[in-house]
Amino acid sequence: MPVDNFTVKRVVVDKVLAPKPYDLLADQLRESILLGDIAEGEVLPPERELVEQTGLTRGSVREALKQLASEGLLRTKPGRFGGNTVTLPGRDVVTNSLSQFVRGRRMSLRELNETREVLEPAMARLAAEYRSDGELSRIKAAHQELIDSAADFHRFSRANITWHRAVAHASGNELLSAVLEAISYGVAVSTTVDRYDDEATRRQVIRVHGKITEAIDDRDGDAAERLMSHHLGATHARATDAEITDVPLSEDDTNE
Secondary structure: OEOOOOOOOOOOOOOOOOOOHHHHHHHHHHHHHOOOOOOOEOOOHHHHHHHHHHOOOOOEEEHHHHHHHHHOOEEEOOOOOOOOEEEEOOOOHHHHHHHHHHOOOOOOHHHHHHHHHHHHHHHHHHHHHHOHHHHHHHEEEEHHHHHHHOHHHHHHHHHHHHHHHHHHHHHHHHHHHHHHHHOOHHHHHHOOOOOHHHHHHHHHHHHHHHHHHHHHHOOHHHHHHHHHHHHHHHHHOOOOOOOOHHOOOOOOOOOO
């Protein structure tokens, strides 16, 4: 309304949303753990002591600890001599989260195949450059299993996944390896569609896997990358663009 030729505006201020106390405590502890201020293996003070130190309720302290445990930053041992031991996230944390994302979003084979085509040739190159003798032995053993299982479609599929994981592990890059493991269900689907269930195709896979294995053995990164890229392109040309849940394959088949 006008007052002495001036217009008075009503000022509106949004509500101030204060973070919950347990979120603040979880943030503080998380940052200290990730920065290394609280070392892996160290045991946090008992809940009672954390309540005294922070001034928070016991419920808030427990909720903060529960959050960190769900993130893989704490390992909780109940009982009189138990406690909350600091842990660092393992590869399984990344793998499980990505795997749930892939399956929950019903990712198409096209998306999974595109991801593999980007990652696996690079991992084959890295494997050729950085593999240890032990890792090379595991790759060769997985390839031998492919040869031995050529007549058994599902056994062959599991051996195929094992070989790809062995190459990924030999790359020495934990993050890339975790991503590949997370989409292993897609790898299984890509190689378990009807068009792939063909003896001649399996012989071809054995042949190209053998060449990639030789390139890794020879530490020939160029050849390993080129052969893997060609192999994935040929494999994915046979796969349909269905969603991964459309294929009747048990997820357990990807975990052996």
